[in-house]
Amino acid sequence: xxxxxxDYKKTILKRDFSVSDVISVHYFEYVIDxxxxxxxxxxxxxxxxxxxxxxxxxxxxxxxxxxxxLFLHKPMEFxxxxxxxxxxxxxxxxxxxxxxxxLFDLAGRALPCNSLExxxxxxxxxxxxxxxxxxxxxxxxxxxVRKKNPVFGSEQLVGLRLEEMMISLIRRYSDxxxxxxxxxxxxxxxxxxxxxxxxxxxxxxxxxKDLRSADIQKKFYIxxxxxxxxxxxxxxxxxxxxxxxxKIERAKELIREKKLNFSEISRKLSFSSIHYFSRRFKALTGxxxxxxxxxxxxxxxSGDEK
Numbered sequence: 001x002x003x004x005x006x007d008y009k010k011t012i013l014k015r016d017f018s019v020s021d022v023i024s025v026h027y028f029e030y031v032i033d034x035x036x037x038x039x040x041x042x043x044x045x046x047x048x049x050x051x052x053x054x055x056x057x058x059x060x061x062x063x064x065x066x067x068x069x070l071f072l073h074k075p076m077e078f079x080x081x082x083x084x085x086x087x088x089x090x091x092x093x094x095x096x097x098x099x100x101x102x103l104f105d106l107a108g109r110a111l112p113c114n115s116l117e118x119x120x121x122x123x124x125x126x127x128x129x130x131x132x133x134x135x136x137x138x139x140x141x142x143x144x145v146r147k148k149n150p151v152f153g154s155e156q157l158v159g160l161r162l163e164e165m166m167i168s169l170i171r172r173y174s175d176x177x178x179x180x181x182x183x184x185x186x187x188x189x190x191x192x193x194x195x196x197x198x199x200x201x202x203x204x205x206x207x208x209k210d211l212r213s214a215d216i217q218k219k220f221y222i223x224x225x226x227x228x229x230x231x232x233x234x235x236x237x238x239x240x241x242x243x244x245x246x247k248i249e250r251a252k253e254l255i256r257e258k259k260l261n262f263s264e265i266s267r268k269l270s271f272s273s274i275h276y277f278s279r280r281f282k283a284l285t286g287x288x289x290x291x292x293x294x295x296x297x298x299x300x301x302s303g304d305e306k
Contacts, residue, residue, distance in 0.1 A: 017102060017167050019159050023095040024144065025128040027136050032088045036139060038080030043097045045073045047081060048113065048121060051090035053235055056081045058108065064200060066234035069110040070117075070169070072103065085252070086245040086284050087236070092121055096162060103166070105174035112189050114172070120165040127161060130154035195220065196234050199227075203243050207250050210270040213240055248284045251277070255293050262289045 023043055027050075038057065047056055047065065054065040057080045058073060064084075065071050073079045083089050113121070128136065130151035132144040146155070199220055203211070216239060217224055231239045247269050254265045266277035282288050287295060 017100045020097045026093040028091045035082035040078040042075045045095040047071050048092040052087040067236050069112045072107045074107045102170045120161045123161040127154045127157035
């Protein structure tokens with residue numbers, strides 16, 4: 001056994017990714033028809049759809065963000081968020097500063113989160129609630145306020161968990177970082193997102209037609225089970241249910257335009273009858289077409305479009 005002094009040398013740990021500061025931590029439980037008007041700022045911000053889908057804008061492009069997916073907004077990128085008008089969504093929104101260039105590989109697309117990333121996200125919110133005063137559901141909070149007696153290490157854990165979460169996403173989604181298995185999963189997710197985007201665009205272009213599931217299957221060479229699995233996983237409902245939601249959203253727009261009566265709107269959107277149209281409208285909005293036309297919600301929505 002050696003008794004002489006060993007020449008130990010320190011290894012300074014390399015930091016490939018770091019967060020320099022956190023600007024906001026939010027958990028929102030929205031009403032069905034909420035809409036945030038939009039903003040831009042000089043720091044990063046991610047939006048995570050925790051319950052139901054969100055509709056987000058990044059500069060001039062609009063995206064459907066499926067439940068369980070995250071979207072990272074770049075600094076100085078105009079962005080907003082709203083519900084789809086059919087389901088009340090919940091979201092996590094965190095903004096932060098970082099000089100790591102790898103984040104640009106993550107921005108601009110929906111990123112499905114795995115169980116580790118979801119757990120770390122929950123940990124960020126938990127640590128933030130121990131370190132800072134709430135509420136975390138106020139979208140106009142301009143600065144986090146430290147608690148007088150925070151839990152030891154809680155503020156540091158916000159940063160550590162955020163860094164670990166972003167490192168996990170970078171490893172899975174950035175070019176050159178994924179392992180073969182993770183790259184295969186990432187590639188499949190990207191293909192699913194692109195297929196979903198193209199199908200939703202097709203549905204949007206054909207709102208006035210009486211499309212059936214078989215039409216989508218034929219158009220996109222997809223089986224019925226794969227189509228349903230794609231929409232259930234990414235959107236939270238079946239393909240035709242989503243198509244009906246889109247039709248009702250268009251019906252609401254037509255009602256606000258006041259150029260067509262309810263029967264004409266029903267025919268324009270290829271509902272089988274005015275009675276069926278009214279039933280579906282009430283099932284998805286909680287109001288009949290007449291009640292919606294007379295509501296404050298309709299008046300406010302009309303004002304938003306101007």
